[in-house]
Amino acid sequence: MKALERLHLKELLDQLPDPAFVMTRSGVYAAIFGGRDTRYYHDGRDLIGKRISDVLVPAKANWFLKEIAAVLNRRKMHVVEYELSNRDIMGLEDVDGPAETLWFEGRVSALSFQVNDEDAVLWVATNRTANHRLQEQLRELSMTDPLTQLPNRRQLNQLLTEYLDRTKRYGEVVTVLMWDIDRFKRVNDTFGHEKGDEVLVAMATLCRQHLRRTDWLIRLGGDEFVALMPYTGARQATLFYERFRTEVSHLVGSLNIEGLGVGITAGISLIHQDDETIHDVLKRADQALYQAKDLGRNQLAANGV
Known part of the structure; x- marks a missing residue:
């Protein structure tokens, strides 16, 4: 048994x-x-x-x-x-x-x-x-902008936290370039939101093409974006912006949105070793962006570089 x-x-x-x-x-x-x-x-x-x-x-x-x-x-x-x-x-x-x-x-x-x-x-x-x-997949969806398929603000916070730690520990140079699309509201008002979405995707794709594989492009929301550029100082970031702005002027024509004043305004800042939080560098980049707008748009300003 x-x-x-x-x-x-x-x-x-x-x-x-x-x-x-x-x-x-x-x-x-x-x-x-x-x-x-x-x-x-x-x-x-x-x-x-x-x-x-x-x-x-x-x-x-x-x-x-x-x-x-x-x-x-x-x-x-x-x-x-x-x-x-x-x-x-x-x-x-x-x-x-x-x-x-x-x-x-x-x-x-x-x-x-x-x-x-x-x-x-x-x-x-x-x-x-x-x-x-x-x-x-769910985690990736929660960190991805559904329109452009770029990382979103949540992932930006995570990336900036990592870069801030590396800057504090090793003195790594990281440039934060914040940009938005000039007169984007006119695109929506004139051609509709579907055209606006097309412009957002096209601008994001163009920017991504000019960044290196080690760089990150994040959509903050609306027509605002942030490029994170490790091992890059202010001079190299400025050269990148100039190339990007030139290509945007050609893109405006191919998208048939001439005459609206569409361009790219940007502000840059570096992550500092004495930054207490990631919001310190974002605030500096945002201030530089609005300084560039006050100067006439479609240009770059720097703060804390």
Whole structure:
């Protein structure tokens, strides 16, 4: 009867949709149950008897061993999120081409008995890749302007916070160039908001084309944009603006919006090491922008460079 119960228990365990690994302190795969959901898992029974270090590259194997040791020492269940790709698998880490990254949630519990004369854990792995990708997509949507597909103000705040920290730590030079479209309201009033949207997208695309890959272009809202230019001083930023302004004058003609006074006015400032918050540099750039407007528009002014 007990033997029959053991057979039934094994069958029940093997029917689990997620794989459950019995792993010893030294990293031996002692047993594997479940993993029946073939949409997400391959048959892992060939791992039984192998060590984690035989399967995974050293950095990833050591991470697993540390997690196992931590659970065995605390004797409490631990939930951890981790990623795996072919770069983590011995023999596949040097394979050329994109590596698909899979995300897992691991629920790790210490067993009350030894396995092969070693303390051991039960590691239940749940594939969370689809959920992780959805979260990433939602996060990206929350930080992306839907019209221009540029980063929005929320992402600007995050980027500026990082750049401010780098400026304080390493003295990195970062120029903030804030610009908007002169007489943009006239475009909407004359041709309608659909044309206005076309102009916004065209201006943003043109600006992006003239920036480097290391630069960022962010839409603040309306017709206001910010270019973040790391490793760039005021002189280089001014040269960029002059090129951009010249190209905008050609773009105005191709968009058939001549005669409205459409142009580009900008203000620049540098991030300072003594800036207390990101709002300090944004305020300086905004003040420079309005100074340029007061001087007649379609030009650049600087503040704090």
